[in-house]
Amino acid sequence: MAKERASAQNKDDRAGAGPARRAGDRGRYGRLSRERVLASALELVDREGLSALSMRRLGAELGVEAMALYRYAASKDALLDGLVEALYLELEERLATADRTGTPKWRNELHRIARATYEVCLAHPQVVPLLSTRMLAVPLARRPLAVLRQHERVLALLRDAGFGEVRATAIFRAFTGWVLGYASVELQAMVDNPEEPDPAFRLGLHRMPSQELPRLREAAATLAERGGPEGLTVGLEALLDRFAGA
Known part of the structure; x- marks a missing residue:
């Protein structure tokens, strides 16, 4: 990564050396x-x-x-795509460390990727919506190279583990949906009044009709607490068990 950035910097320097x-x-x-x-x-x-x-x-x-x-x-859209690129470049840096665990490689690596993605999302919560919205607007081939390299990383990992193209694609979709969806739910706005010490008023439960939404009101305090990396791991294990045993 350092070499790539240095190379990019050198290109910028050479491009800017002339009078133009x-x-x-x-x-x-x-x-x-x-x-x-x-x-x-x-x-x-x-x-x-x-x-x-x-x-x-x-x-x-x-x-x-x-x-x-x-x-x-x-353009402004290109700048937004650049923010997505910046997050995926940070993800690459986090994943650059060697794998030293003894668990099955493909599952362990997917957990490592999921955890690193989660950490990047929590470090940059304001940018996380772009990970979904820009993918809805930008065709696959036009996405930043850092994004495509991450797609390639996961698909290659699954194919090397022995999954065929169809199964690998299904796992890729489920894995991506779980990780990004989990991070988005973790970061969703929950607090109605940060200055209010009472938990119910802090969450604004008085604004929610009790007869129409009894279960949601009951669960709101728990929903407001983050599941953390443990919740991410448990859900991913269940997902991978489903595919590995199929």
Whole structure:
């Protein structure tokens, strides 16, 4: 990963060495690069949410005019795709460590991928909705390479474990749906009034009709607590047991 980023930086440096480079490409932190632009966009969204992200605002963060950013992200949609790319690059970095456990490799590796994905999602909760919405908008072949490499990682792992194409694809879909769905549920908004010490009023249960929603009101306090990585593991084990035993 470090070599890839260094190579990308060198390309940016060579591309900007000639007189055609715009003065606006040099911000308060020096020469821009795609990595720096995406890192700043991620920091901004982590801090203030997706609604704060715009070319003008990101340019101000970097100390350049907004037009200077279009070299690195051609549109707002491209910038959003870049945020997805940044999360998957972080996932790759987390997965770069060697596997030293003795459990069956394919299952252990899927658990490792799931746990790392969960950790990345919790580290960047404001970006998590894009992991679903951008996949709905962007065709497979146009997704960032980091996303495609992760798809390839899981599918190759399953095929190497002896699953045929159809079964491997089914497991891939179930695995992806469980992990991203679990992370999304963990991060869903639950608290109605953070300043309220009483749990029922904190969750806003008084706003929910008791006769129409008795079970939901009863379960709300438990739903508000995160299941954590343990819940992720239990659900994934059940899912993999189903496919392994079929």
